[in-house]
Amino acid sequence: MSVRHALLALLTEGPKFGFRLREEFEQRTGDVWPLNVGQVYTTLQRLERDGLVESASEEGDSPQKDYAITDEGLREVHEWLRTPPAAIPPRDDLVIKVLVAVGMPGVDLPEVLQSHRRRLVELMQTYTRLKEDTPDDVRVALVVDAEIFRLDALIRWVDSAHARVNAMPPAAVSEPATGKATTGTVAVER
Amino acid sequence: MIPGVELKGVSKTYGEGATEVHALHGVDLRVMPGELVAVMGASGSGKSTLLTIAGTLEDPTSGTVTVAGTDVAGLSRNDRARLRRQAIGYVFQDFNLLAGLSVVENVSLPLELDGVSLSKARTVSLEALERMGVADHASRFPDQLSGGERQRVAVARAVVGKRDLLLADEPTGALDSVNGESVMRMLRAACQDGVAGVVVTHDAQLASWAHRVVFIRDGLIVDQTRPQATAETLLAQEDSA
Numbered sequence: 144m145s146v147r148h149a150l151l152a153l154l155t156e157g158p159k160f161g162f163r164l165r166e167e168f169e170q171r172t173g174d175v176w177p178l179n180v181g182q183v184y185t186t187l188q189r190l191e192r193d194g195l196v197e198s199a200s201e202e203g204d205s206p207q208k209d210y211a212i213t214d215e216g217l218r219e220v221h222e223w224l225r226t227p228p229a230a231i232p233p234r235d236d237l238v239i240k241v242l243v244a245v246g247m248p249g250v251d252l253p254e255v256l257q258s259h260r261r262r263l264v265e266l267m268q269t270y271t272r273l274k275e276d277t278p279d280d281v282r283v284a285l286v287v288d289a290e291i292f293r294l295d296a297l298i299r300w301v302d303s304a305h306a307r308v309n310a311m312p313p314a315a316v317s318e319p320a321t322g323k324a325t326t327g328t329v330a331v332e333r
Numbered sequence: 334m335i336p337g338v339e340l341k342g343v344s345k346t347y348g349e350g351a352t353e354v355h356a357l358h359g360v361d362l363r364v365m366p367g368e369l370v371a372v373m374g375a376s377g378s379g380k381s382t383l384l385t386i387a388g389t390l391e392d393p394t395s396g397t398v399t400v401a402g403t404d405v406a407g408l409s410r411n412d413r414a415r416l417r418r419q420a421i422g423y424v425f426q427d428f429n430l431l432a433g434l435s436v437v438e439n440v441s442l443p444l445e446l447d448g449v450s451l452s453k454a455r456t457v458s459l460e461a462l463e464r465m466g467v468a469d470h471a472s473r474f475p476d477q478l479s480g481g482e483r484q485r486v487a488v489a490r491a492v493v494g495k496r497d498l499l500l501a502d503e504p505t506g507a508l509d510s511v512n513g514e515s516v517m518r519m520l521r522a523a524c525q526d527g528v529a530g531v532v533v534t535h536d537a538q539l540a541s542w543a544h545r546v547v548f549i550r551d552g553l554i555v556d557q558t559r560p561q562a563t564a565e566t567l568l569a570q571e572d573s574a
Binding site: 253257258260261263264265267268270271274275278291294295298299302305306 | 373375514518538542548550555
């Protein structure tokens with residue numbers, strides 16, 4: 144998440160103080176990205192250094208400076224809005240854990256998968272609760288939906304991993320040496 | 334408090350000998366009034382069998398089913414039908430509304446079958462439709478409504494009168510995510526008014542509206558969610574510039 148570009152976007156509405164920028168940033172992101180005011184001023188100083196904003200006040204380093212966006216800043220923010228986010232490399236922590244588990248003797252893989260499935264559904268419940276508690280806040284819903292869809296993708300991946308493990312040839316599958324009994328339990332050994 | 338539904342050691346076997354299929358193995362599940370429980374599992378996991386047994390539409394091979402304090406096994410056919418009409422509301426994926434009846438007639442039908450007067454049944458049904466936000470469509474017919482509106486009517490029908498148990502099988506399956514969400518919001522709200530609810534689904538997003546998610550695999554309950562952290566603790570992480 145680029146605080147730098149989000150602050151720049153807020154300045155397209157007109158010059159603003161740092162404190163007000165912080166308030167508006169938190170409001171616009173559904174209060175889910177807390178910012179400290181120091182972070183806002185550091186970012187503004189860097190934006191000024193790069194020629195993307197200018198301070199309207201003549202009073203030196205007073206924190207009550209009004210910041211305004213420059214033409215260069217305006218070009219930058221419009222370009223940023225349309226720039227796709229950086230691609231995420233396929234190194235998801237969960238995928239790595241399950242890949243490691245597939246190669247380990249004595250690991251009850253369905254039980255490992257179920258523990259992740261449960262945790263992901265619990266997280267999703269927490270986010271859904273947030274949406275339930277704020278039915279009219281479209282910004283909260285947008286932020287929460289993004290997280291819920293991400294969790295949903297992981298849960299679907301866990302489900303499909305489970306189905307793939309169940310469909311593995313019997314030679315690669317045997318009863319676990321130890322571990323809690325769950326129906327359909329298989330262990331994968333190499 | 335009496336559970337809305339309680340399954341104890343419920344097993345279900347279809348067929349015999351070589352064709353025998355064990356759909357459920359010793360399932361224990363108790364749902365209290367005010368609680369919505371999601372039963373989550375893949376196709377063939379036994380979740381729909383669990384719902385039809387909880388709804389007294391099918392008998393278990395062994396184990397007991399109690400709905401609002403009544404042991405279902407001891408009931409005559411008529412008493413069981415009455416229990417279904419009075420205590421249990423069903424919501425299905427394909428809505429199951431009667432095409433020849435108007436929206437309000439669909440909702441009031443179970444009350445009328447129970448001998449509630451026509452005018453009283455209509456008043457109570459309109460209140461239920463109002464709660465679901467579809468009272469404006471009361472005199473329309475099901476085929477004049479969108480999928481989302483039809484499902485809201487189906488939820489109104491399921492909660493009308495004083496029900497103890499609300500059962501839903503993939504109730505948002507045919508809906509887009511925003512309409513599906515509003516149906517789940519209503520199911521959850523209905524349960525919070527004091528009904529015990531069970532929804533079966535393979536969909537985590539739908540299940541996440543439940544207070545508790547129970548995981549079923551190969552006819553056995555293998556796990557369930559625990560009480561969650563508050564959203565604030567998840568979100569209160571500062572971001573850097």
